[in-house]
Amino acid sequence: MPRFNPVTDIPDLTGRVALVTGTNSGIGFQTVLQLANHGAKVYLTTRSEAKALDTIRRLEEVNPALKDSGRLQWLVLELSLVTNAKAAAEEFLKRESRLDILINNAAHLASEFELSKEGLSTVFAADHVSPFVFTTTLLPLMEATAKLPGADVRIITVASSQHFKALPTTKFDSIDDFRDKQCAPGANVNGMNAKFARYAHAKLANILFAKELQKRLDAAGVPILSISLHPGNIATEGAERVIRSLGGGIFWPVLNWVLLTSAQGAITQLFAATSSEVRREADKYKGQYLVPYGSVGQPSDIARREGLPEDLWVLTDKVAAEILEKGSI
Template sequence: MPRFNPITDIPDLTGRVAIVTGANSGLGYQTAQQLANHGVKLYLTTRSEAKALDTIRRLEEANPALRDSDRLQYLVVDFSLVKNAKAAAEEFLRRESRLDILVNNAGMSVGDFTITSEGLSLVFAADHVSPFVFTIGLLPLLEATAKQPGTDVRIVTISSIAHFNIKRAKFDSIEDFRDDYSSGGKVNGTTANMARYGQAKLANILFAKELQRRLDAAGVPIISISLHPGAVVTEGFENAIQKLGFSFLWPLLSWLLLMGTLQGTLTQLFAATSPEVRKDADRFKGQYLIPYGKVAPARQMSDLAKNPELPGQLWQMTEKVVADILGKGTV
């Protein structure tokens, strides 16, 4: 199959509405740009209004046709807190009557262990729990859109090959949502930092899979996909390399091994827009994709990602954690 080319292969998306979270830089920005250039009404999320306005300015400078079109909108949301994700979803529901594409791109990379004010591991909150809350909050509108004739609704969740970094995982207690994965007492050592990130990226795969199972059971024709975009030159990746103490390797890595950000968006843009995905929906539903737009073979998924019990377990415990946070403010 020829490689998907977002510039020429994304169909006309005029009349559709999309959200790209974490859209001010890196893969999020490139994804937002391509969707907007192909006609969607785009909502981008950033952590501040200043970042949102700057992102819109850059998108309009790159494509003057977007100026004064009313097709670039924004939501300010910091996904480190669950309450913020819920509020952002509610704000969107007040403003729009349809949603065709949701790209869960926002998240944190590798970093030191922190417990949020809501009682969760920061990376797990930002990369899984808040995107879960945001998606579930938007699900009634996504489902209503999917029931309209001629629609093609998709939910794309960005995961990573880093899900291989974790060798143990269970999601049957609240403590699993703030596990520091300390190794030999080194809470912020490289192994622990990578394991926490891997736990969050594993959760992305499991969430997308369980979401698809539930959608199918309800007869809702939405496609849910998770994916690894590839090793991409982004600010987040560079920051992760620096935090792990390997900043001296960055020039070599970025030159020899990593793909540019537009190239890095191919798989998520394919998942979000390619007619092939809808045409062969049974092959893509609930799957974990790898570059470029391929369903990952079993060998490229960890045993944990293939565990049939974990998706439901994660979903149920996430619901409990979220209910506690929204009810009491913390867990």
């Protein structure tokens, strides 16, 4: 049984502002529901206004008390382009004077290789570079919030145990690493192995980002907690689409029976984002990689490689700056 029950263990979040990406379904939807149920004003992000309004309607159906409460707000965020992520973050900054909880939950799952018009692998852009820009643009507001009386500011990055499958040759010292096909020359770039290798590559970047962010926050004396996590193996709509696209549809009913539900999958990120234990034992949790249901896990050897988090940060910062200045790289 989970040691953290979101329904009973999330503290009162009245007066807090939270932002959760990727909320149309799955664990993002469940995360927004619990944060709002406990009093937070929650911005949910989807890729269109129509999806956002539909998500809010469904949340209000689950809990009618949320209707007209002002606790559900929305923001359009399309992570395939870095410029979109920057614009969305700047729009949020126009609307709010504080941000207590940021949960980078949205993810582009294993898919065919494609370069964005900005010159990046679409999976790596959506899962790492755009969230990096989104987060760092919001960071000054979160730093200001952390100075307020009684503040408890946290940045949660949803990674995956799939990061263990990242190639041992992984490095981050060239722009080419951000559009790497993650397969051997001549291999099928859209084969199952390559698709999952690209996803693993991006999820590894999530863990490295969270770790380096914490290091930089600590160095600056900012009491924000940065945590990455694996939410568990979950029966989400996105997971079903991937399995069926790979020809495994016949196995989905069995997988659906053994995988976690979305509500169970949301527990670890809700623990990381709200648990009083995490703040009380900050040195135990900050910069760490959590696994269900809120335990400190051991990431892969590559994720623990000395210097790799900083290499990724420096390269991402450089690539993002060039895209924002020139439109592509």
